[in-house]
Amino acid sequence: MSISSWGNYPKIKSQTFKLNNIDKLSELVNFHDNLITHGNGRSYGDSALGEKLILSRSFNYFLNFDKSSGLLKLQSGVILSDILEIFVPKGWFLLVTPGTKFVTVGGAIASDVHGKNHHLRGTFSECIKSITLMLPSGKVVRCSREENSELFKATCGGMGLTGVIIDVELYLKRIESKNISQTTIKSNNLKETFEVFEKYSKYEYIVAWIDCLEKEKKIGKCLINVGHFLSDGDLEYENLKTIKLSLKLPSLIINRITLKFFNFLYFFKVRKKISNKILSLNSFFYPLDSILNWNKIYGNSGFIQYQFVLPKNKSYLGLKEILDKISSSSCTPTLAVLKLFGPKNENFLSFPIRGYTLAVDFKINKSLFDLLDSLDSIVVKNNGRIYLAKDARVSKKVFEVGYPQIDKFREIRKKYNLEKKFNSLQSKRLEI
Numbered sequence: 001m002s003i004s005s006w007g008n009y010p011k012i013k014s015q016t017f018k019l020n021n022i023d024k025l026s027e028l029v030n031f032h033d034n035l036i037t038h039g040n041g042r043s044y045g046d047s048a049l050g051e052k053l054i055l056s057r058s059f060n061y062f063l064n065f066d067k068s069s070g071l072l073k074l075q076s077g078v079i080l081s082d083i084l085e086i087f088v089p090k091g092w093f094l095l096v097t098p099g100t101k102f103v104t105v106g107g108a109i110a111s112d113v114h115g116k117n118h119h120l121r122g123t124f125s126e127c128i129k130s131i132t133l134m135l136p137s138g139k140v141v142r143c144s145r146e147e148n149s150e151l152f153k154a155t156c157g158g159m160g161l162t163g164v165i166i167d168v169e170l171y172l173k174r175i176e177s178k179n180i181s182q183t184t185i186k187s188n189n190l191k192e193t194f195e196v197f198e199k200y201s202k203y204e205y206i207v208a209w210i211d212c213l214e215k216e217k218k219i220g221k222c223l224i225n226v227g228h229f230l231s232d233g234d235l236e237y238e239n240l241k242t243i244k245l246s247l248k249l250p251s252l253i254i255n256r257i258t259l260k261f262f263n264f265l266y267f268f269k270v271r272k273k274i275s276n277k278i279l280s281l282n283s284f285f286y287p288l289d290s291i292l293n294w295n296k297i298y299g300n301s302g303f304i305q306y307q308f309v310l311p312k313n314k315s316y317l318g319l320k321e322i323l324d325k326i327s328s329s330s331c332t333p334t335l336a337v338l339k340l341f342g343p344k345n346e347n348f349l350s351f352p353i354r355g356y357t358l359a360v361d362f363k364i365n366k367s368l369f370d371l372l373d374s375l376d377s378i379v380v381k382n383n384g385r386i387y388l389a390k391d392a393r394v395s396k397k398v399f400e401v402g403y404p405q406i407d408k409f410r411e412i413r414k415k416y417n418l419e420k421k422f423n424s425l426q427s428k429r430l431e432i
Contacts, residue, residue, distance in 0.1 A: 008302030045392030076106030190220020
């Protein structure tokens with residue numbers, strides 16, 4: 001089977017197996033090596049690609065819900081959109097959600113995804129009570145902060161390298177509306193952007209669109225969106241109207257000239273310095289989900305999303321240097337998103353640390369990889385790290401500098417005989 005990640009890079013051929021029941025999974029795990037779980041295909045790089053893929057999407061039953069506590073038990077192949085459709089009308093929402101609702105619960109745990117509220121609520125693993133995991137022997141174990149805690153901390157953010165996630169217990173949070181009150185603030189440069197983030201950092205959700213083509217005095221120009229749930233009692237859940245691209249677009253459509261024009265229009269569509277509006281939660285959290293296969297916009301060559309985080313005390317100067325490097329290059333940065341992170345957690349390979357994170361989509365061209373190597377150097381110089389769920393090319397050296405607990409993770413892989421059994425292209429490239 002030919003398969004690729006959401007970035008359509010790399011493209012490989014894999015042997016695939018469907019996860020349908022535990023007995024067959026146990027036989028599969030006992031018989032095969034070099035397996036990796038593949039959910040809904042929304043990781044950007046090569047972390048869920050490999051020689052042999054366990055397709056978990058059909059393993060998607062809801063098992064139990066305690067409406068007094070919000071504790072939901074479900075299988076790992078359930079996607080977040082399924083949770084929203086069932087539970088938003090009942091007054092429940094995810095404590096932490098990434099920028100797409102089309103990821104599996106298992107994938108969200110493996111990547112330990114974050115959202116617009118990390119500065120207050122942390123990563124997805126914060127809402128996890130327990131994980132049921134199948135190990136190489138076929139044995140099924142329960143992991144939590146109290147039980148097999150070492151394996152729990154390795155699995156959350158462990159990119160599927162600790163076994164196959166089967167069932168999950170997670171907490172939802174109560175809401176009184178499907179609607180979000182959004183405030184949009186325009187900033188003219190990076191200094192203003194940081195001032196806005198700090199001023200509004202007590203708000204539940206904060207995120208910024210950033211123009212990566214601006215230079216000099218306008219570098220870091222942003223639209224910052226701040227939001228919180230209303231309490232108007234409107235829980236009538238509706239999905240956004242969607243469109244689907246029938247063909248991949250010619251990659252020539254995306255270039256620095258067209259992007260400069262788009263960025264100009266996008267920034268100035270917001271006329272006031274500060275403006276307010278009411279949005280549905282789908283419009284606020286998942287705007288790109290309205291284009292079901294927006295990754296086709298980049299054509300056959302695909303794209304790479306480059307996401308890094310810098311410690312807070314080095315974020316301003318580090319981001320300024322990186323934005324200057326991007327704007328001066330011949331590469332085309334398309335969508336770019338800036339977020340504020342709170343403290344890091346105890347998981348061995350979770351991405352966030354206290355500071356600022358920037359995620360930038362780049363159309364792949366001949367000069368891109370040299371640019372990204374130069375950006376890696378700036379990230380390392382500023383004690384930052386690269387997000388594995390978005391990565392398809394970082395070097396082992398750069399990776400290891402950013403993740404000081406990698407040796408502990410490797411020890412756990414060795415202890416549970418995981419090294420030969422579960423591997424992705426990424427784990428082999430980085431020798432995880």
